[in-house]
Amino acid sequence: MADGGVASSSGHDGAPLASEELFELKTIPFFGRSVSIILQNANGPCPLLAIANTLLLRNTVKLPERCLETRTVHIQQLLSVVAEHMLDANKETRLGGSVGVQGEEPLVATSPRTASELQLRTETIRQNISDAISILPKLLTGVDVNPRFSHCRAFEFTDEVAIFDLLDISLYHGWLYSPETEHAKCVSTLSYNQLVEKVIRWDVGEGRRRQKRQELQRAVEDSENQKQRYAAPMGPSEEDLSVQLSLSVLPRGEEVVVSLRVQQACQGKKDRVAEIMEELDGLKEDESFAYECRVIQDFLEATSSQLTAVGLVALQEEMKEREIGVFFRNNHFSTLFKFQGKIFLLVSDSGYADVQECAWETLSDVSGN
Template sequence: QNISDTMMVLPKLSTGLDVNVRFTGVSDFEYTPECIIFDLLNIPLYHGWLVDPQIPEQVQAVGRLSYNQLVEKIITCKQASDSSLVSEGLVAEQFLESSASQLTFHGLCELTARAREGELGVFFRNNHFSTMVKHKGHLYLLVTDQGFLQEERVVWESLHSVDGDSSFCDSDFHLSHAPGRAGVTPDPPDHRQQQSQVDQDFLMALSLQEGQLVPSVLSDLELARQLQHEEYQQPHPHPHPQP
């Protein structure tokens, strides 16, 4: 049955897979047919979006819910008449906002501890799948950005910070800099703004489905779209490697 399910999922590989994280462990995902592929091929699938066990109110608010379930809970709690439920919903929402990069410090620590030395795995973050390897106790992601297509010395990118501060390495994991970028690490994408937009879109869609629209969700969504529109209107220069 698993093989049959996998054959049905394979055509989706060209357009992306549907996975839904749980915030309790780096290997915890809501089980979907897409996950069968990783199981059959014995390829570990990881993420680093974990709730900090040292923050009990967040642990209680998030629980073992998946991302989609947590967003639904936030909407339900916001509309509740019970103040304790409203408070719990706000705590859950604050967790999503504070970890919009989808990588927490606790998650990074757990990820480093869980991954095995020399093991190739897949790291899921911001709806993107990356090849990940652990080399001499450090995590690295395979660089697939088109901007580095001609940079032979840029193969791996270190994963050692939740803030996007990373270094590039060659195929032997020696520190390297792309020509024209010596000593400079390109600005990471604004994962917080991207994820905030996704969260607000999802919240609004669920609210509309239920026949009610949360005012704060709508105002935040309008603001996010306005900021995104202004950003698109601004020119974005692209640095070119120097000869």
């Protein structure tokens, strides 16, 4: 993805830290607390920073005191804070405890079927934790997520998406289709990657058909030229006379050979035309598939900002008041917050480090913020 960061230093005591591995802190007021948020530089790992800022605003993690004193945090320190929180938040499951729905009491096995389901669910979450811990370093270089267009929390499930689940952070997007449009028929059940694959497949087929049509046109032109060359003219030209004179002095057998060659040349052109037409017939376009791909292409172009009016409404309806989550848009991750019915994005750009009054921006327009 577009947002990436470099994490090559081991971070040993006494070793110089690369400047691109250090991130500035900025203190902002947040419901009676002073919260140190992490600012993103030009190449900062935005998934990790969005997650860390979400946890800091929730007051579920704390940065080391040394970071608060220097007003910077090292990228490996940040990764450790997130990893430790993930393990702590899922400690009961890792140690063999039962699993319950967030905010509810753990499940109790009251029947063999329930016990079996409980065991399977527990083992699945343990595996997810193990997988998530192993891929946490990918947060340093950016992660790929694959949104679906039916819901603002719909993403293809991957190990990367599991990280958000295990941290109890809702991952949102606002790239939804309007149910009243033709787009709904073609994109409602597919993910972004599936849409792109369809369009590419259609485009490749179009390219092959275009190439064959060009070959057919050339073959037809060659065939016509061949016919005109050996057709009887209205009056003999100088070239025709020379050909006739040459034929007249040839022995009878050789004249027959020349005539056969002319016929074979013309027949060869006709055969090539027929061959290309047969190939074109095999590449005949599926009209329903072509229509679907044109609609998909129109949807992707019309919603290139990856935020729609329908998506904005869905975000406002789905998010709880004062909920803090992560927002995905155009390969970028931001910290998202709902307050008094409005949606806000945390301003974490390092360019605003000294602008204390600028902490949040309203997400209210599909073309901008």
